[in-house]
Amino acid sequence: xxxxxxxxxxxxxxxxxxxxxxxxxxxxxxxxxxxxxxxxxxxxxxxxxxxxxxxxxxxxxxxxxxxxxxxxxxxxxxxxxxxxxxxxxxxxxxxxxxxxxxxxxxxxxxxxxxxxxxxxxxxxxxxxxxxxxxxxxxxxxxxxxxxxxxxxxxxxxxxxxxxxxxxxxxxxxxxxxxxxxxxxxxxxxxxxxxxxxxxxxxxxxxxxxxxxxxxxxxxxxxxxxxxxxxxxxxx
Amino acid sequence: xxxxxxxxxxxxxxxxxxxxxxxxxxxxxxxxxxxxxxxxxxxxxxxxxxxxxxxxxxxxxxxxxxxxxxxxxxxxxxxxxxxxxxxxxxxxxxxxxxxxxxxxxxxxxxxxxxxxxxxxxxxxxxxxxxxxxxxxxxxxxxxxxxxxxxxxxxxxxxxxxxxxxxxxxxxxxxxxxxxxxxxxxxxxxxxxxxxxxxxxxxxxxxxxxxxxxxxxxxxxxxxxxxxxxxxxxxxxxxxxxxxxxxxxxxxxxxxxxxxxxxxxxxxxxxxxxxxxxxxxxxxxxxxxxxxxxxxxxxxxxxxxxxxxxxxxxxxxxxxxxxxxxxxxxxxxxxxxxxxxxxxxxxxxxxxxxxxxxxxxxxxxxxxxxxxxxxxxxxxxxxxxxxxxxxxxxxxxxxxxxxxxxxxxxxxxxxxxxxxxxxxxxxxxxxxxxxxxxxxxxxxxxxxxxxxxxxxxxxxxxxxxxxxxxxxx
Numbered sequence: 267x268x269x270x271x272x273x274x275x276x277x278x279x280x281x282x283x284x285x286x287x288x289x290x291x292x293x294x295x296x297x298x299x300x301x302x303x304x305x306x307x308x309x310x311x312x313x314x315x316x317x318x319x320x321x322x323x324x325x326x327x328x329x330x331x332x333x334x335x336x337x338x339x340x341x342x343x344x345x346x347x348x349x350x351x352x353x354x355x356x357x358x359x360x361x362x363x364x365x366x367x368x369x370x371x372x373x374x375x376x377x378x379x380x381x382x383x384x385x386x387x388x389x390x391x392x393x394x395x396x397x398x399x400x401x402x403x404x405x406x407x408x409x410x411x412x413x414x415x416x417x418x419x420x421x422x423x424x425x426x427x428x429x430x431x432x433x434x435x436x437x438x439x440x441x442x443x444x445x446x447x448x449x450x451x452x453x454x455x456x457x458x459x460x461x462x463x464x465x466x467x468x469x470x471x472x473x474x475x476x477x478x479x480x481x482x483x484x485x486x487x488x489x490x491x492x493x494x495x496x497x498x499x500x501x
Numbered sequence: 502x503x504x505x506x507x508x509x510x511x512x513x514x515x516x517x518x519x520x521x522x523x524x525x526x527x528x529x530x531x532x533x534x535x536x537x538x539x540x541x542x543x544x545x546x547x548x549x550x551x552x553x554x555x556x557x558x559x560x561x562x563x564x565x566x567x568x569x570x571x572x573x574x575x576x577x578x579x580x581x582x583x584x585x586x587x588x589x590x591x592x593x594x595x596x597x598x599x600x601x602x603x604x605x606x607x608x609x610x611x612x613x614x615x616x617x618x619x620x621x622x623x624x625x626x627x628x629x630x631x632x633x634x635x636x637x638x639x640x641x642x643x644x645x646x647x648x649x650x651x652x653x654x655x656x657x658x659x660x661x662x663x664x665x666x667x668x669x670x671x672x673x674x675x676x677x678x679x680x681x682x683x684x685x686x687x688x689x690x691x692x693x694x695x696x697x698x699x700x701x702x703x704x705x706x707x708x709x710x711x712x713x714x715x716x717x718x719x720x721x722x723x724x725x726x727x728x729x730x731x732x733x734x735x736x737x738x739x740x741x742x743x744x745x746x747x748x749x750x751x752x753x754x755x756x757x758x759x760x761x762x763x764x765x766x767x768x769x770x771x772x773x774x775x776x777x778x779x780x781x782x783x784x785x786x787x788x789x790x791x792x793x794x795x796x797x798x799x800x801x802x803x804x805x806x807x808x809x810x811x812x813x814x815x816x817x818x819x820x821x822x823x824x825x826x827x828x829x830x831x832x833x834x835x836x837x838x839x840x841x842x843x844x845x846x847x848x849x850x851x852x853x854x855x856x857x858x859x860x861x862x863x864x865x866x867x868x869x870x871x872x873x874x875x876x877x878x879x880x881x882x883x884x885x886x887x888x889x890x891x892x893x894x895x896x897x898x899x900x901x902x903x904x905x906x907x908x909x910x911x912x913x914x915x916x917x918x919x920x921x922x923x924x925x926x927x928x929x930x931x932x933x934x935x936x937x938x939x940x941x942x943x944x945x946x947x948x949x950x951x952x953x954x955x956x957x958x959x960x961x962x963x964x965x966x967x968x969x970x971x972x973x
Contacts, residue, residue, distance in 0.1 A: 277623075278623070278627060278632065281620075281623070281624070281627070281918060282627075282632065282633060282634075284914075284917065284918065284921070285633055285634070285636070285637055285914050286634065290913070290914070290917060291636060294913045294917060295636065295909070295910045295913045295914075297913070298909040298910065298912050298913040298916075299906060299909050301558065301561075301909075308561070311916065311920075312563075312565075312566040312916075314920075315563060315566055315916075315919070315920040315923070315924075316566060316570050318920070318924055319923065319924055319927055322924060322927050323927055323930075323931060326927070326928060326931045327931070330931075330935070381550075381551070381554075383796065383798065384548055384550075384551055384798070386796060388793055388796035388797055388798070388812075389796070389798055391797075391808075391811070391812070392797045392798050392799060392804075392805075392808035392811075392812075393543070393546050393808075395807055395808050395810075395811030395812075396546055396799055396804045396807050396808055397542065397543075397546060398811075399807045399811075403537070403542060406537055410539065411719075411892075412537075412539035413539055413543065415539070416539045416540045416542075416543040417543055419540065420543065420544075420547055420551055420555055422558075423551075423554055423555040423558035423559070424551055424554040424555070424558070426558045426561070427554040427555070427557040427558040427561070428554065430557075430558075430561055430565075431557065431569070434566060434569045434570070435569060435573070438569055438570045438573040438574075439569075439572070439573035439577050442573060442578075443573045443574065443577040443578040443581060444577065444581055447578070447581045447582055447585050447588075448581075448585065448587055
């Protein structure tokens with residue numbers, strides 16, 4: 267208990283310190299005040315969070331692969347190169363997808379296609395007529411600014427949610443999980459070449475040298491060796 | 502004992518230095534419309550898809566980001582790893598690698614969401630008890646759940662009904678206190694030690710100005726819409742009714758009667774589509790009216806019928822107004838009438854609203870007291886009881902904006918905190934993945950796992966030896 271309290275207080279203090287950072291107060295908080303206008307920025311913040319984690323994860327995986335004694339030494343760099351190529355591509359493609367999908371023109375077209383009919387003038391008039399037909403709302407909806415405010419709040423929410431969802435899905439699913447695997451494998455070879463540019467030729471120990479012959483079975487090879495040694499003996 | 506246990510971390514008595522009564526509506530009676538929670542009412546009539554989007558938008562944050570990312574990792578990545586046509590690796594290895602993704606996704610959700618949720622709860626608690634500065638301080642409008650928790654702690658033997666009543670009362674009191682503080686230009690918050698501090702003058706004035714600016718922007722957009730869209734559109738439509746009276750009468754009377762007689766409004770929509778094709782070479786305004794009817798919507802047949810009926814009744818009313826009730830000799834005559842009618846009914850009231858709002862804004866910039874600003878507004882309303890600002894409650898709007906601003910600041914703070922803590926927990930996620938993944942594969946997919954390889958190799962070697970023996 268005596269240890270938990272200082273840790274808890276420390277976490278709280280650090281958190282409060284972060285909340286006071288001028289950039290957080292003057293930029294991040296300001297952007298969250300108008301989510302409709304800043305939906306691309308907010309979606310970008312979400313992708314930034316994922317990209318940062320991917321970057322850090324990539325660093326950890328590359329480090330682990332290079333030091334993993336369970337992987338044969340001559341293969342370690344390739345495995346690490348694959349991790350690095352994968353990580354780099356993930357980050358690059360996610361940024362690229364975010365930049366493309368969150369474009370205002372693209373978002374507007376998509377919104378109009380999906381939600382346009384739900385928020386146009388006729389949709390608003392339809393809702394007013396339907397609400398006016400209810401006893402408890404009759405005479406309270408038409409010409410009421412509160413109605414228009416609430417209606418436009420829903421529109422803003424739909425714009426924000428669509429912007430964030432499409433950007434995140436495009437970045438984390440299309441960019442990271444569909445496009446990356448297609449490019450990562452060929453890129454890994456290039457990355458390995460780059461990582462090995464200053465290396466001396468690998469010294470392969472005679473005991474670990476791969477002597478397996480895919481053409482001739484080992485038993486036949488042994489038999490052939492025995493025959494040739496018998497022939498030598500005969501000679 | 503914690504301060505919050507006794508007095509919710511608030512010292513309301515200090516804040517209210519000058520109590521002024523609420524500004525009553527001029528008749529002294531609150532009408533039906535002001536009692537309604539329009540947001541809730543509108544929600545009941547929104548399509549389910551929009552309601553879903555609203556929910557997503559309200560809950561946006563780090564947890565949602567982690568879940569979307571995990572869904573991509575767990576559900577999409579394995580498909581593209583296993584069936585990647587460019588990969589030269591054998592099928593078993595690809596399947597083995599593909600299974601790493603769902604395991605990684607589940608671990609990411611468990612560790613990252615698992616650490617983000619307690620932090621979000623901590624932020625909520627700290628903002629409610631006043632630990633944060635004014636930008637994130639909720640002591641004047643605490644969350645329902647927070648108030649409920651404290652009341653339950655203070656009145657352990659109270660029934661659920663009593664607790665609910667006390668919670669509602671506490672929330673109403675807090676709202677009323679906040680409005681009284683705003684009317685007195687003295688918003689006083691509390692910190693977690695129960696000490697009070699005043700909301701900075703700068704923030705307060707910014708809130709006042711922002712409320713007025715938002716209202717001004719809305720009024721200006723309405724004025725713009727009225728001048729540039731409504732008047733030309735109304736003139737064009739009225740001109741169609743004037744010049745095609747018989748055609749309009751015939752088509753829309755027939756549609757109205759058919760719609761009244763049916764319970765399937767979609768059949769009428771089909772009929773309108775047919776009519777649109779039939780009249781494709783007629784006046785473009787007729788096509789525009791058909792499009793308006795087709796654009797009517799409702800969540801069910803009854804609602805759709807109501808929406809379409811309202812439109813058709815409106816059309817018939819307009820036809821009567823522009824052809825029977827009034828006589829117009831030319832398009833210019835008609836345009837002049839519509840312009841003067843719109844000016845009197847809409848443009849002048851909006852212009853008056855803009856003028857009053859501008860005046861109030863200049864008073865805010867001059868740092869006038871709230872009492873004098875509201876007194877000015879009261880004078881305007883006393884002289885014109887139908888004024889567009891008759892229902893505008895400045896102090897209530899400031900209170901709403903303050904709550905909204907703090908709520909959004911906390912949202913931003915939570916998102917950044919989520920980012921930080923989920924980044925910090927990442928080495929643990931990676932370590933857990935490396936530890937869990939081989940064990941999971943050995944247990945669930947031994948055929949793919951290395952565990953079985955020695956046996957398989959032994960079988961293969963035996964098989965190969967047998968074949969060699971047969972050959973020899």
